[in-house]
Amino acid sequence: MKFEYAPAPESTAIVNIQSEYNLFIDGKFVPSKGGKRFETINPANEKVLSRVTQATASDVDKAVKAASEAYRKTWSKLTGAQRGKYLFRIARILQERAREFAVLESMDNGKPIRETRDTDIPLAAAHFFYHAGWADKLDYAGLGKNPKPHGVVGQIIPWNFPMLMLAWKVAPALATGNTVVLKPAETTPLTALLFAEVCQQADLPKGVVNILTGDGATGAAIVNHPGINKIAFTGSTEVGKIIAKSVASSKKALTLELGGKGANIIFEDAPIDETVEGIINGIYFNQGHVCCAGSRLLVQENIKEELLEKLKRRMSMIRVGDPLDKNTDLGAINSQAQLMKIRELSESGDAEGAERWSPQCELPEKGFWFPPTFFTGVSQAHRIAREEIFGPVLSVISFRTPSEAIEKANNTPFGLSAGIWTDKGSRILWSAQQLKAGVIWANTFNKFDPASPFGGYKESGWGREGGRHGLSAYLKGDFS
Amino acid sequence: MRVDVRKTYKLFIGGQFPRSESGRSYELFDAKGIFLANPALASRKDLRDAVVAARAASEKWASASAFNRSQILYRVAEVMEGRRDQFVTEVMAQEGVTKAQATKQVDAAIDLWVWYAGWCDKISTIFGSTNPVSGSFYNFTTPEPVGVVAAFIDGSTSLIDFVHGVAPILAGGNVVIAIANEEYPLSAITLAEVIATSDVPGGVVNVLTGRTEELAPWVASHMDIDGVDGSGLEPSAYEALKRDGADNLKRIYRFKAEGSPQRIIGFMENKTVWHPIGI
Numbered sequence: 001m002k003f004e005y006a007p008a009p010e011s012t013a014i015v016n017i018q019s020e021y022n023l024f025i026d027g028k029f030v031p032s033k034g035g036k037r038f039e040t041i042n043p044a045n046e047k048v049l050s051r052v053t054q055a056t057a058s059d060v061d062k063a064v065k066a067a068s069e070a071y072r073k074t075w076s077k078l079t080g081a082q083r084g085k086y087l088f089r090i091a092r093i094l095q096e097r098a099r100e101f102a103v104l105e106s107m108d109n110g111k112p113i114r115e116t117r118d119t120d121i122p123l124a125a126a127h128f129f130y131h132a133g134w135a136d137k138l139d140y141a142g143l144g145k146n147p148k149p150h151g152v153v154g155q156i157i158p159w160n161f162p163m164l165m166l167a168w169k170v171a172p173a174l175a176t177g178n179t180v181v182l183k184p185a186e187t188t189p190l191t192a193l194l195f196a197e198v199c200q201q202a203d204l205p206k207g208v209v210n211i212l213t214g215d216g217a218t219g220a221a222i223v224n225h226p227g228i229n230k231i232a233f234t235g236s237t238e239v240g241k242i243i244a245k246s247v248a249s250s251k252k253a254l255t256l257e258l259g260g261k262g263a264n265i266i267f268e269d270a271p272i273d274e275t276v277e278g279i280i281n282g283i284y285f286n287q288g289h290v291c292c293a294g295s296r297l298l299v300q301e302n303i304k305e306e307l308l309e310k311l312k313r314r315m316s317m318i319r320v321g322d323p324l325d326k327n328t329d330l331g332a333i334n335s336q337a338q339l340m341k342i343r344e345l346s347e348s349g350d351a352e353g354a355e356r357w358s359p360q361c362e363l364p365e366k367g368f369w370f371p372p373t374f375f376t377g378v379s380q381a382h383r384i385a386r387e388e389i390f391g392p393v394l395s396v397i398s399f400r401t402p403s404e405a406i407e408k409a410n411n412t413p414f415g416l417s418a419g420i421w422t423d424k425g426s427r428i429l430w431s432a433q434q435l436k437a438g439v440i441w442a443n444t445f446n447k448f449d450p451a452s453p454f455g456g457y458k459e460s461g462w463g464r465e466g467g468r469h470g471l472s473a474y475l476k477g478d479f480s
Numbered sequence: 481m482r483v484d485v486r487k488t489y490k491l492f493i494g495g496q497f498p499r500s501e502s503g504r505s506y507e508l509f510d511a512k513g514i515f516l517a518n519p520a521l522a523s524r525k526d527l528r529d530a531v532v533a534a535r536a537a538s539e540k541w542a543s544a545s546a547f548n549r550s551q552i553l554y555r556v557a558e559v560m561e562g563r564r565d566q567f568v569t570e571v572m573a574q575e576g577v578t579k580a581q582a583t584k585q586v587d588a589a590i591d592l593w594v595w596y597a598g599w600c601d602k603i604s605t606i607f608g609s610t611n612p613v614s615g616s617f618y619n620f621t622t623p624e625p626v627g628v629v630a631a632f633i634d635g636s637t638s639l640i641d642f643v644h645g646v647a648p649i650l651a652g653g654n655v656v657i658a659i660a661n662e663e664y665p666l667s668a669i670t671l672a673e674v675i676a677t678s679d680v681p682g683g684v685v686n687v688l689t690g691r692t693e694e695l696a697p698w699v700a701s702h703m704d705i706d707g708v709d710g711s712g713l714e715p716s717a718y719e720a721l722k723r724d725g726a727d728n729l730k731r732i733y734r735f736k737a738e739g740s741p742q743r744i745i746g747f748m749e750n751k752t753v754w755h756p757i758g759i
Contacts, residue, residue, distance in 0.1 A: 126614070142607065237729075244726035249719040256729070413728070415749075432753045433543075442755045449613035453621050457749050458706075459729050467611050469621060469750050477742050 005319070008326040010113045015104045017190065021052045023059055023213065024196035026066035027206025033058045035214070040189055043110035044323050044332040044367040052189045055212035057221040060181070063210040064227040067152040067179040070207030075179050076149070084135030087175055089202040091128035094167075097198070098125065101191055105163055106323045108190040110332030110368070111286055113324050116163075123448055124167035127466075130450035131171035134471055138176060141468055147475040149177035150253055151229035154222040157192075158235045159185035159334050160289040160390075164448075166192055168465045169232050170209060171450075176474040178230070181210045183222055187335045189213040220246075228252060230474070234291075237388075237414070237459050244462075255463035255473045257291065257455055259388040260416030263409035264294030264445065265431065267402070268303050270421035274443070276310045279394070282419055282445040284318060284330055284372050288392040289338070291460075292417035294445055296385060297374070298405050301398045308376070308396065316359040318372050330392060333368040342370050342391030349375045349384040354395070380411060388414070402427065406434040415457025419445045438464070489519040489665060491526060491689065492672035494533030495682020501525045506690070508665065511576025519665040522688035524698045527657070530686040531704050534628045534655040537683030542625045542653040546601035553597035553650060555678040560590050563674060567639060570666040574638045589639045592739060596647035599744055603652060607745050616757045623748035625653035626731055630699045632692055632712035636737060638664035642671060644735070645709055646685060648743035654707070657686045659699070661712055665689035693717060700724035707731035707747040 020037060022029040037051040055063075075083070094101065101124075102116040111120075139145050153173045157165040162184055173180050184192035196211050212218055216239075223231055223246050230253040233243050237258040247254050264282045266275055282294025299307055323331035333339040350356060354375040363369035374394040378385050384395045399405040409418055418437040420428050428442045438456045441447060448454065448466075455464035463473045490497040499505075504521035520526075541549070560567065564586055571582035608622040631645040642658065649656040660668035672687040688695065696713060699705060700721045708725060710718045711734045718734060725732050733746045 241726050241729065244729065245723045248722035248726065258729075428755065432751070438749060438751060440751065440753045442753060444617065444754055444756050447613070447615070447617060447754050449611070449615075449619070451611040452613050452619050452754070453609075453611070453750050453752050455750070457626070457751075462729065462731065464750050467621065467752075468609055 005327045007322070009322065010103055010106070010324045010326060012103055012107065012324065014100045015107070017050050017104070019050060021050060021189070021193050021213065023053050023055055023063070024193065024209075024211040025059070025063045026210065027200065029196070032056060033062070035059060038186070040108060040187065042107050043187075043334050044364070046366050049108060050190065052193070052213040055183070055214040055218045059212060060218065060221040060225055063181045063212055064152060064225050066207035067181050067210055068227050070205060071151055071179040074205040075208050076177055080136030080138060080177075083174060083177060084132045086202055086204050087128050087132030087135060087171060090198055090204070091125050091132060093198045093201050094121065094125035094128060098122065101163055101194060103324070104194060105191050106331070108188050109159065109162060110323050110334050112328040112331045113326060114328065115286060120161055120164045123450070124163045127167035127171045127450040131175040131471070134172075135175040138475065141472050141475060143472055143475050143477050149475060151178060152227055153178045153180050153230045153232060153474070154225065154228040155180055155182040156219045156222060156231070156233045156235065157182065157184055159188040160286060160291070162188040163191040163195070165234055166195060172465070172471050172474050173232070174208065176471060178474055179208045181212065181222055181228065183212050183214060183219055186215045223247065226250070230254070232473070233257070240461065256461040257465060258459065258461040260291045260293070260414045260456060260460050261296060261386065261388055261412045262292055262294045262417035262419065262437070263296045263298050264419035265405050265409060265421065266297065266299040266303070266307060267420075267422035267424075267427065268300040269423045271423060271443075272303070272307065272310060275421045276307070276314050278419065278421060278443070278445045279311060280314055280318070283394045284392050285446050287330055287333055287370070289334060289390055290446065291388075292439060292446065294417070294419045295389060295394060296409075297394050297396045298408055299396065299398055300405070301400050304398050311374070312357065312359070315372050318359065318361070320361045320369065320371060321364060330372060333370050333391065336368055338390065339368040339370060342389055342393060345384055345387060345389045346373065346393055349378070349382060349395070352382045352384075354378045354382055354384060380408065386412065402431065406431065410434075410436045413459040416455075416460035417441065487517070489517050489669045489689065491520045491522055492669065492676065492685070492687040493526065493530045494536075494686065495676060500690070501529070510573045516573055517666060519669065519689040522690035522695060524695075526688055527695055527698050527702070530657045530688060531628060531702055533683040534657055534686055535704055537681055538627050538655045541655055541681060541684045542627070544653070546604070549651065549653065550597050550600035552679045553593055553600065553647060556675055556680065557590050557593035557597065559674045559678045560593065560671070563670070564590070566670060567667065570670060571638050574664050574666055585637055585639055589643045592640065592643045593647055595739060596651045599648070599651045599741060603741070603744055603748070606741070607748075611752070618755050618757055619752065621750050621752045623652070623745055624751050626747050626749055627654060627706040628657070628704060629654045629707040629709065629747050630657045630659065630705050631709040632659050632696065633661045633668065634711040634737070635661035635663055639667040639671070641712070642668050644737075644739060644743065645711065649709070649747055650680075650684065652744040652748045654747050655684045657688065657705070659692060659695055659712070660687060660689045662690070662692055696721055697724065701727065703728050705730060709743075710734045
C-alpha cells in the first residue's frame with residue numbers, strides 16, 4: 001500500500017535573509033578588513049541564500065580585543081544574577097522567534113523543518129534557559145567557592161546542528177562569565193548571524209558575543225590568537241588533533257567534541273518494533289550528520305533476518321525530499337563536499353565486498369541527496385565499519401554472545417555514543433558499564449537535553465557539554 | 481663491624497622487580513656527594529613492557545568495587561607505617577634533610593594514602609549526577625576510569641609527590657606507570673615494595689626509574705596510554721608531551737602541589753546513560 005501525501009511546505013515568508021552580511025564585532029555588524037565574501041547556498045536546491053564574509057586574521061584580532069575589553073570592563077563586573085538575566089532574555093527571544101530560526105536553519109542546512117522546529121531550536125532555547133539559572137550558582141559547580149572563568153573563549157562549531165551547537169557553546173560560556181568569539185561553519189552561517197540580532201535585542205553588552213564567519217583559515221586564526229584563553233571545538237577528530245597540537249605550547253584550555261562510530265546493539269530479546277524506530281532515529285535522524293549516530297548496527301545473529309526485513313519495510317516509508325515540507329523525514333545532504341565523501345565511503349563498502357541496500361526513492365534533481373542506506377556483510381576491517389561516514393549509511397554487523405557485542409562495539413578509536421536494546425534490566429546496566437562511550441542510550445537513541453552531559457571517550461574528544469560537567473569546562477579547576 | 485647488606489633498586493613492572501632490559505643503571509649520590517645506589521635506567525622497552533602489564537591489569541582493577549579499592553589503598557598506608565624508619569632514612573639520604581623533617585614528610589605521605597583511600601567510594605557520589613531531563617527518561621552520569629595513566633613524578637619532595645602521583649590515579653580505578661623523579665628513585669622503589677605486599681594486584685602500579693627526558697617522548701607517542709600526569713616535566717617537555725600525545729588524544733594534565741580530587745577525576749570519563757520510563 002502506498003500513501004500519498006499532498007505537499008505541505010512551511011512558508012519562508014517569516015525569514016528575511018539579507019543579500020550580504022558583515023561580521024558581528026563589539027555589538028555591531030561591521031565590514032571586514034580585506035575579507036572577501038563567499039556564498040552560502042540552500043543545499044536542497046543549490047540556490048544562493050546570501051553572501052557572507054570571510055573573516056581575516058585582522059578581523060579575528062579585532063573581535064578578540066572587543067571580547068577581551070568586554071570581559072574586563074563589563075561582563076566580569078556583573079553579578080552572576082545579572083549575567084543570568086541576559087541569558088534568560090536570550091532564551092525567551094529564541095522562543096519568540098523560534099519559527100523564524102527553524103525555517104532559516106532548514107534552508108541553510110538542508111535538514112527537515114520537522115527537526116529544526118521540534119528539536120534544534122527548542123533545545124537551543126532550552127540550553128540558554130538552563131544555563132541562565134547556573135550563572136548565580138557557580139559555587140555549586142563542583143570546583144570550590146567562587147570559581148573563575150577563563151576569560152575570552154574561542155568557539156568553532158560544525159554545520160550539522162548550527163544553532164544548537166552555538167547554544168551548547170555560548171550559553172555555558174556566558175553563564176560562567178567568559179566572553180566569546182564564535183565561528184559558525186562555512187556552509188551554515190545564517191542562524192549564527194541571526195543570533196547576533198538576538199544579542200542586540202537582548203541588549204547584551206557589546207563585545208560579549210562576537211560572531212565571525214569564515215572557513216578553516218578563520219578558525220585557525222582564532223585557535224592561534226594569543227588573546228584567547230580557551231578553545232571549544234566541535235568537528236572532526238582530524239581537525240581536533242590539529243587544534244590540540246596547535247595549543248600545546250600555550251596556556252589555552254581546550255575542549256573537543258569530535259567524531260564517532262556509535263554501536264547500536266540489538267539483543268535477541270529487544271522489543272522489535274520499538275527497536276526498528278530506534279535504529280531509524282539512530283542513523284537517519286538529521287541525514288546521519290550526527291557525530292553520535294548509531295552508525296554500526298550490532299545485531300544478535302538469530303534475529304538478524306527478521307530485524308532487517310522490518311527495517312527495510314520501515315525504511316521504505318522514509319520520505320526523502322524538500323526539507324521545508326512538514327512531512328519530510330530525510331532532507332538534503334549539507335554540501336557537495338559531504339555528498340562526495342558519503343559516496344566515496346559507500347563505494348568503498350561495495351568494493352570491499354559489503355552488500356548495499358536502499359529503498360526505492362526518487363531524489364530531487366537539484367541539490368545534494370543520498371538515500372537512506374544500509375550495508376550487510378560488513379566486516380570489522382571494512383572502512384565503512386571503521387570510519388565516520390557522517391551520512392545516512394548504516395553498517396550491519398552480527399554477533400552471537402553479549403561479550404562479543406561489547407568487544408565489537410568497543411573496537412574503535414572513537415567512544416562517543418552507543419545504544420542498547422533489550423528487555424532485560426541487568427543486561428542494560430552490564431552493557432552500559434562495559435561500553436567505552438560517553439553517552440549510552442538504552443532502549444532509546446539520539447536524545448539530548450541541556451541537563452545531560454554529552455561528550456566522548458578516547459578519540460571522540462575532551463570534556464563534556466551540558467549539565468554540571470559541561471559547565472565546569474568553562475571554569476578553571478585545580479589544573480596548573 | 482658488620483658489613484651491611486645493601487639493596488639493589490630495580491624496576492617494578494607487572495608485580496615483578498626486573499632490572500632494565502637495557503642493562504643500564506645510573507649512579508645516585510646523596511646530598512653530600514656520597515654514593516647511594518645504582519638504580520635502573522629504564523628504556524623504551526621497559527616502558528612498553530609496563531604498558532602491557534598495566535593494560536592487562538586494567539579491567540580487573542577498574543571493575544573492583546570502590547570499597548575494595550579503598551581498603552587496598554588503606555592497606556598501603558598500613559604497610560608503609562611499618563616501614564617508616566626505612567622511608568625516613570631514604571628521604572634523609574636523598575634530600576639531605578634532618579630526621580625531624582624527613583619524619584614529618586613520611587608521616588604526611590602515609591596520611592595522604594589514607595586520604596586518597598577514603599575518596600575511592602565517594603567520587604561517584606560527589607562528581608556523578610542524576611540529570612533532570614525533559615521527557616520520560618531516567619538519566620544519570622557516572623565518572624569512570626580512562627584506563628592506563630602514566631605519571632611523571634614531580635620533585636619538590638622525594639616521597640609526598642610520589643604519593644600524589646600514584647594514589648589518586650589508583651583511587652579512580654586507573655592503573656599507573658609512575659616515572660620516578662630522577663633524583664628520588666629510592667623512595668619510589670621502596671614504596672613499590674610496599675605496594676607489592678599490600679594486595680595491590682600485579683600490573684596495577686608499575687614504577688620506572690631513569691631519565692625523564694628520555695622516557696617522555698615514548699610515553700607521549702605510545703598509543704595504548706590513555707592519560708598522563710605531566711607534573712614532573714619541565715615546561716618544554718610538557719609542551720612536547722601535549723603535542724605528541726594529541727595523536728591519540730591522551731588526557732594530559734599537571735596539577736598543583738596540594739591534594740585535590742581533581743587529580744582523581746582528571747583521569748576519569750563521565751558516562752551518561754539514558755533509559756525511558758514507562759510501564
